[in-house]
Amino acid sequence: MSGRIADRLGGIAPFHVMQILAHARALEQGGRDIVHMEIGEPDFVSPAPVLAAGRQALLDGHTHYTPAAGLPALREAIAAYYQNRFGVEVSPRQILVTPGASGALQLVLGVLVNPGERVGVTDPGYPCNRHMVTMYGGAPVAIPVDAADDYAVSVSQLAAGDGLRALMLASPANPTGNLVPLARLRELAGQLAVNDGYLICDEIYQGLQYGVAADTALRLGRPNIIVINSFSKYFGMTGWRVGWVVAPEWLVEPMERLAQNLFLAAPTVGQYAALAAFSDASIEILEQRRQAFETRRDLLYEAVSGLGFGLTCKPQGAFYLYADVSPLAADSRHFCAQLLEQAGVAITPGVDFGSHLASQHVRFAFTTGLQRLSTGIERIRAFLAAGA
Amino acid sequence: MSGRIADRLGGIAPFHVMQILAHARALEQGGRDIVHMEIGEPDFVSPAPVLAAGRQALLDGHTHYTPAAGLPALREAIAAYYQNRFGVEVSPRQILVTPGASGALQLVLGVLVNPGERVGVTDPGYPCNRHMVTMYGGAPVAIPVDAADDYAVSVSQLAAGDGLRALMLASPANPTGNLVPLARLRELAGQLAVNDGYLICDEIYQGLQYGVAADTALRLGRPNIIVINSFSKYFGMTGWRVGWVVAPEWLVEPMERLAQNLFLAAPTVGQYAALAAFSDASIEILEQRRQAFETRRDLLYEAVSGLGFGLTCKPQGAFYLYADVSPLAADSRHFCAQLLEQAGVAITPGVDFGSHLASQHVRFAFTTGLQRLSTGIERIRAFLAAGA
Numbered sequence: 001m002s003g004r005i006a007d008r009l010g011g012i013a014p015f016h017v018m019q020i021l022a023h024a025r026a027l028e029q030g031g032r033d034i035v036h037m038e039i040g041e042p043d044f045v046s047p048a049p050v051l052a053a054g055r056q057a058l059l060d061g062h063t064h065y066t067p068a069a070g071l072p073a074l075r076e077a078i079a080a081y082y083q084n085r086f087g088v089e090v091s092p093r094q095i096l097v098t099p100g101a102s103g104a105l106q107l108v109l110g111v112l113v114n115p116g117e118r119v120g121v122t123d124p125g126y127p128c129n130r131h132m133v134t135m136y137g138g139a140p141v142a143i144p145v146d147a148a149d150d151y152a153v154s155v156s157q158l159a160a161g162d163g164l165r166a167l168m169l170a171s172p173a174n175p176t177g178n179l180v181p182l183a184r185l186r187e188l189a190g191q192l193a194v195n196d197g198y199l200i201c202d203e204i205y206q207g208l209q210y211g212v213a214a215d216t217a218l219r220l221g222r223p224n225i226i227v228i229n230s231f232s233k234y235f236g237m238t239g240w241r242v243g244w245v246v247a248p249e250w251l252v253e254p255m256e257r258l259a260q261n262l263f264l265a266a267p268t269v270g271q272y273a274a275l276a277a278f279s280d281a282s283i284e285i286l287e288q289r290r291q292a293f294e295t296r297r298d299l300l301y302e303a304v305s306g307l308g309f310g311l312t313c314k315p316q317g318a319f320y321l322y323a324d325v326s327p328l329a330a331d332s333r334h335f336c337a338q339l340l341e342q343a344g345v346a347i348t349p350g351v352d353f354g355s356h357l358a359s360q361h362v363r364f365a366f367t368t369g370l371q372r373l374s375t376g377i378e379r380i381r382a383f384l385a386a387g388a
Numbered sequence: 389m390s391g392r393i394a395d396r397l398g399g400i401a402p403f404h405v406m407q408i409l410a411h412a413r414a415l416e417q418g419g420r421d422i423v424h425m426e427i428g429e430p431d432f433v434s435p436a437p438v439l440a441a442g443r444q445a446l447l448d449g450h451t452h453y454t455p456a457a458g459l460p461a462l463r464e465a466i467a468a469y470y471q472n473r474f475g476v477e478v479s480p481r482q483i484l485v486t487p488g489a490s491g492a493l494q495l496v497l498g499v500l501v502n503p504g505e506r507v508g509v510t511d512p513g514y515p516c517n518r519h520m521v522t523m524y525g526g527a528p529v530a531i532p533v534d535a536a537d538d539y540a541v542s543v544s545q546l547a548a549g550d551g552l553r554a555l556m557l558a559s560p561a562n563p564t565g566n567l568v569p570l571a572r573l574r575e576l577a578g579q580l581a582v583n584d585g586y587l588i589c590d591e592i593y594q595g596l597q598y599g600v601a602a603d604t605a606l607r608l609g610r611p612n613i614i615v616i617n618s619f620s621k622y623f624g625m626t627g628w629r630v631g632w633v634v635a636p637e638w639l640v641e642p643m644e645r646l647a648q649n650l651f652l653a654a655p656t657v658g659q660y661a662a663l664a665a666f667s668d669a670s671i672e673i674l675e676q677r678r679q680a681f682e683t684r685r686d687l688l689y690e691a692v693s694g695l696g697f698g699l700t701c702k703p704q705g706a707f708y709l710y711a712d713v714s715p716l717a718a719d720s721r722h723f724c725a726q727l728l729e730q731a732g733v734a735i736t737p738g739v740d741f742g743s744h745l746a747s748q749h750v751r752f753a754f755t756t757g758l759q760r761l762s763t764g765i766e767r768i769r770a771f772l773a774a775g776a
Binding site: 267 | 391397443451524649656
């Protein structure tokens with residue numbers, strides 16, 4: 001027996017990166033060596049102090065639910081992080097701890113968006129955003145961004161799409177690694193406010209920045225800015241599933257109510273472990289890793305440029321390089337499939353991040369070590385030479 | 389500044405049990421001693437083998453994402469559990485591991501329900517169910533159940549509400565502790581199938597059963613039965629946030645796609661810890677706890693009956709007693725508030741579970757030890773005597 005599934009699934013494509021990953025694993029099981037430049041999570045294990053705090057929480061028997069808004073001590077620690085690292089004052093009451101940034105996205109869109117309301121998402125951008133909007137019956141509006149304006153949404157684009165209930169963007173961004181300057185965020189928030197719209201800033205790559213200090217949209221102090229963050233990327237805690245949202249205080253009670261119904265609370269052991277993520281010992285480790293990512297970025301940027309890909313701007317954050325493959329191939333999806341099959345290098349086609357110039361672009365993730373990156377580059381060089 | 393929130397929040401009342409819990413905590417901070425019979429999670433810490441497996445997973449550095457459908461080894465272990473404990477054959481490919489049963493509910497409703505479609509929920513029942521239906525734009529249809537038919541939905545009620553896309557029920561149930569016999573589940577699944585409807589069986593209290601062996605709706609082998617379960621209740625792993633769903637295989641791929649977008653994956657350390665939940669050593673501990681719950685149930689049932697509450701059937705599962713307070717008070721919500729304030733005993737009013745006869749009922753949770761239960765009972769006795 002089979003039957004029909006809900007219409008919303010029709011709009012949710014599987015991530016090609018997952019198919020690529022699955023195909024890569026299959027090739028590996030057949031004995032092939034694959035260089036993974038498709039994976040969107042740090043290769044590092046969580047910092048030792050975080051692991052130790054997790055083990056201690058289990059020794060202490062912390063296996064019950066926390067409050068829906070998260071451990072009070074963690075909400076306070078996050079507020080203190082904004083104060084200590086960015087000099088920005090945030091009340092712990094504005095912070096909800098969530099099951100990853102995904103949980104935060106569910107809450108924010110759940111309290112803001114009525115069916116039929118329009119929510120701007122960048123194209124390219126994190127693909128789950130538009131599906132989350134659809135889940136609540138909202139209408140995602142793709143806003144094309146490209147290298148000409150450093151992959152940032154412009155105020156003129158918003159004016160064209162007036163009446164947006166919210167605009168979602170990320171800084172640093174996936175897949176481009178680009179930062180959106182605070183001045184631009186201020187303009188966008190101002191324009192959105194005209195129609196009671198919100199700016200939802202995804203800062204989950206905050207801290208993974210190169211040659212420029214990390215910052216936060218919260219510095220702007222605008223009442224219509226909501227910030228989403230996570231312990232996954234900079235803090236290296238992907239599998240723990242702990243994120244957070246910072247919102248105006250009046251939105252917190254409804255978000256808490258929604259959290260009780262959608263997921264009860266974030267995982268307890270992960271919340272205790274996350275308490276150790278802000279310690280000096282953890283930050284020291286994380287800063288070393290940040291430097292390692294920067295070295296990888298520099299290597300990859302030079303090499304990919306030398307291979308003939310088009311590269312317009314050097315990513316200042318995250319661990320991705322978004323490259324124009326059109327000088328080398330007509331279709332990025334086909335290119336990625338061939339590259340994996342023939343050269344044993346896994347990268348992600350642009351189609352995973354939207355449709356704007358998607359078939360011209362590929363994403364390289366530098367979530368593997370320098371030696372493997374070099375191996376991957378040499379394989380791509382040979383692959384291109386063979387095809388030429 | 390404040391603004392409007394999405395309409396869906398209007399239909400989502402906060403759990404009164406949360407307000408009661410918060411009020412109880414406030415009283416405790418003021419020096420009062422409160423007996424907690426409102427809390428819906430086991431008082432026991434997770435079994436020692438589970439804690440040890442969690443610590444080992446951290447020592448082994450298992451901090452990355454798992455696949456969206458869960459660790460393959462855990463999907464296999466769950467399938468083996470159905471085989472070994474219930475003699476029921478389930479393929480690991482039919483099983484998705486989720487962030488708690490909440491995550492499973494999101495997936496199941498997400499792949500089944502289109503906006504406007506009707507989904508039956510029992511009244512009384514788990515309150516999140518109807519809110520999850522609403523989240524997807526579905527229409528929850530409350531189906532009143534009461535003691536006269538052992539709190540089970542009858543086929544005649546379904547015929548009246550024909551065209552249901554799905555019916556959600558729990559066995560053992562919250563708040564009544566009642567079981568729905570397999571014969572009834574078979575009838576309901578058959579009736580639902582007439583209109584391509586699904587029976588969604590919540591078995592999260594499976595195993596916490598008294599005087600009757602645990603069973604599963606999967607035994608019926610019906611292609612329109614979907615089972616949701618969790619490591620939270622019987623396995624004592626609430627805060628880890630790991631549950632699962634067993635569904636027809638053709639539904640698994642769309643659920644996996646939705647999982648990638650809604651939450652990526654269940655927490656990794658919890659999945660490794662859960663692998664130890666099925667071990668003989670864990671089951672031995674869990675069976676001792678089951679017996680402890682049974683002793684508590686017996687004590688509470690006798691005592692509450694002796695206090696003058698109406699009790700129609702002795703709960704055969706979960707850790708709740710649903711009692712008719714109408715012989716003693718006109719309104720259960722007022723009764724619960726007074727009982728907490730004046731006697732220092734926290735219980736939950738029926739209104740948290742629906743509207744059918746809700747103002748006549750209260751829920752006692754036996755999630756605290758025998759001595760505290762006895763203290764609570766004596767306080768209620770004194771409270772009633774003072775009021776009479």
